[in-house]
Amino acid sequence: MALRTQKASASRWTHDVFLSFKGADTCKGIVSYLYHELQHVQGIRTFKDDREIEKGTTISPELLSAIENSHIAVVGLSPNYASFTWCLEELTKILQCMKGKGTVLPIFYNVDPSNVRKHTGSFAEHFTNHGERFREDIGKVKRWKDALTKVANISGFNPQTHESERKLIEDVVKWACSKVHRTFTLLDSTELVGNKFRCEQVDFLLASDADDRDQDEWKSELEKLQKIPKSTIFDALKISYDGLDEMNKRIFLDIAHFHKGKDKEEVIEILDTYCLYGLIGVDALIQKSLLTMEKSQFHISYINVEMHDLVQQMALEIVHQKSCTGEPGERVHLCHPEDIFQVFINNTGTSQIEA
Structure with missing residues (x-):
């Protein structure tokens, strides 16, 4: 029976998670897939702030409101983080608004937490510049330093010590889920009805076509279906495909062409080599009922990636139509x-x- 995580009760927060990343020297790919996993797969309301450059030292009213109305925050810290005054202002605001224990998770990209805490290394150079620039408002600089010291004292994640980016994303998502108090519930009724409707359409069409057909006619019809699925079947199945983002569409087509019937871990590893973030993609396709997981008949410990033959035919036809x-x-x-x-x-x- 399909399960999905859902908040146990209504929340006063507009956003469950605020993502604060300075994109130039943190991994933008991780941010994108972390946002996708939180927002679209787990259903956690997530605000993503990954701007490259922000002029001035103040942050916009919209951003201030997003921080004030977020439950928890994930902050990406890097060697150049302190060079951007708006990053420091944002961090200061985050820590002011999220005073509860365990509501901020720092991720230290290529930077030692001790350098962040003590303002040494690249942070020393940046604060020398800030001290000269804001000599008439030294209190502002002190607030920034205090914010960095405070966030560096919080237990966080270091991507360099994780076995893979995929594992890092998994750990951040688990942390976020634990903080917004997730519970398990059945898929909502609209999804169940949608899946049931698509299945009934396919069953009805195949059954009705079988009437009054001799063996040769039925064999011919099967051959036709194998090459080009009937438009109604194709359109019904394609509803789920059209709801995917471009990355997951690529993953779906690759699995349909290359990986159907393979071990799940092997498939994820292959997809990861192409920077496709296989675990997230496979989970999303399972949610859309485009993939299923089945125990291997030959290896007791293996779980195989499978899909219905008609779903695979739909994938082949999508590729054919795109390039015909x-x-x-x-x-x-x-x-x-x-x-x-x-x-x-x-x-x-x-x-x-x-x-």
Whole structure:
């Protein structure tokens, strides 16, 4: 039975989590996928502030409001963090608003917490500059230093000590879920009805087509379905696909073409090598009922990634429709025998082809 996490009770917060990252020298990919996992997969209301540059030392009223109305915060600290005065203002505001124990999680990117705490290393240079610039408002500089000392004393995560970026994201998500008091509940009724409706459509169409058909006609119909799914079936199944972001669409198509029936851990590892964040993607596809997990018949400890044959046919047809106006040799995937034959005969293959 499908389960999803959901807040146990209504919250007075507009945002559950405030993400504060200075994008130039922290991993933007991690921020994007952390936001995706929190907001779209776990359903945790998340505000992401990952601006590259902010002029001046003040922060906008909108940003102040977002901080004031957030329950917890994740802050990315890096060697150049203290060079941006708006970062320091933002951090000061976060710590002022979130005084409860365990409501702020620092992530130390390529920086030792002791340098942050004692304002040494690159932080010393930045504060020398701030001291000269704000010599008439030394109290502001002191507030920034106090904020850095306070956040550095909080137990956080160091990406360099994690075995992978995927594990780091998992740990941050677990921390956030524990702070916003998650409980488990059944999928909401609209999703269950939607999935049931799509399944009933497929079952009804296949059953009705079987009436009054002799063996040869039915065999012909099956061959037709295997090549191009009927439009109604295709449209019904494609609802879930269209709701995916571009990264998860790529993961879905790759699994349909290359990885159906493989061990889940192997699939995730392969996807991670292409910076696709496989764990997040696979979980999202399971939520959309586009993938299922089944125990391997040959390895008792393996869990295989599977999908319904019609879902796989839909994936193949999506690729075919996307590129049917161009040359087969310029496609990422070649599915139909006649296209493969044409590419070999005409020697029109390109580096675009993956399989």
